[in-house]
Amino acid sequence: MKTESETVLIETEGRSGVITLNRPEALNALTHPMVVRIAEALTAWEDDPAIGHVLLRGAGERGLCAGGDIRAIHADAKAGTTASLGFWRDEYRLNARIARYPKPYVALMDGIVMGGGVGVSAHGSVRIVTERARVAMPETGIGFVPDVGGTYLLSRA
Template sequence: MNDVVIRVVAGLGRITLNRPKAINALNHGMVRAIDAALVAWADDDAVRGVVVDGAGERGLCAGGDIRSIHDDARAGGTASLGFWADEYRLNARIARFPKPYTAFMDGVVMGGGVGVSAHGSLRVVTERTRLAMPEVGIGLAPDVGGTYLLSRAPGESGTFAALTGATLSGADAVFLGLADVVVPAEQLPFLLATPTEDVIRAHAVPPGESRLAAGWIDECFAADTVEEILDRLHRAGEDATAKEILTRSPTSLKVTLAALRRARDLPDLESALEQEYRVSAACLRGHDLPEGIRAQIVDKDRSPRWSPATLSEVDEALVEKHFAEPEIPFTLTRGAR
């Protein structure tokens, strides 16, 4: 069985992520196959647009194949660097794709799943959408262009999403700017069979209220340090959010906040992806990434032993190390299809 099913149907390039038992988690072969298809379709007059969905009932994509990243990190390998380089090239290609690119973001959409959907031209969510950028919980930082998207979300909603790793609704995704329309999940079979923008928008429903519109989010998450964000959360009576953040990797929290603030000043998506690659490469050589994946995915004890263990132990030098040039550099061509 192919991990990704790629075909042309009635003038549309159709991409179906096809690992339903793994909630369609991306592996390197899938990334390469999707990228090759987009390269071919960009200049193919017989293809007027692209439609992306996921097989099964659980979701579009649960992210990257992080178990393989865990094994690579423990072995001191470089395979993950190659995977990230190709994945980030794909993210940039989706954003610059010259034809309509429609992504159906039903069910679980996390990490790499955001990368293959949220850079498209029409992003469709449902009441079943459960979207997250949960990287701080495994010792990583938001990637796949996530820092670019979240740094440009309204107010500090993107900072909230990145530092909590919280699971978000379809309404939240629209509020963040990661999705365009909400449609009823029961309409998906019809819309997948007739995936034109006019038809999709005709079946759209009001997104509803997003919890990210709460005023305390902007007030608390505008602080310059993670410690000050936590202090503001306690003063605002949002102790549960502060407690949630404190379960994440202290290093990842500080690196993520720095990456988001820097991404605001970067000129384009490609620059953010290059920065994310440097951060990801540093995480690969650090302690917390393999430990976080072990705790969440391998042993599933949900008790990661972070090192450094506290925010106060994460100094500026360690944060800056994550933005240094890695052993295998990575650059993107601007505006390339």
């Protein structure tokens, strides 16, 4: 199992602050520690004059991000605990922060981009959507309203 620092790679390349979601075996599904790590990187770069923009990308060939880690959320619900509440709170705050980020936030939306993956990418100021992109809010298939601001984003697409 990867450590928290291995599931989200934070680096700089020139004037770019680069965030790489690094769980390709799980389609880069977001965990709570990943959300926290992304937020920490944004905080560090927000007032750093050496960073001109942020780039978000996913490791592996299958996609940027399949959304929240459903297995962890299911295990939390099955155990009757409430750890998922912190994940949802921090993920939604991160999405709002990305939408208001003062520097260009460039999201490379390649391959599968679902649920929380839409949240950490489509709220950015620059979206690069490739011909391989498959963007989805799967909860709509069972009658739920999309989260992560999905209806807001779709109304402006």
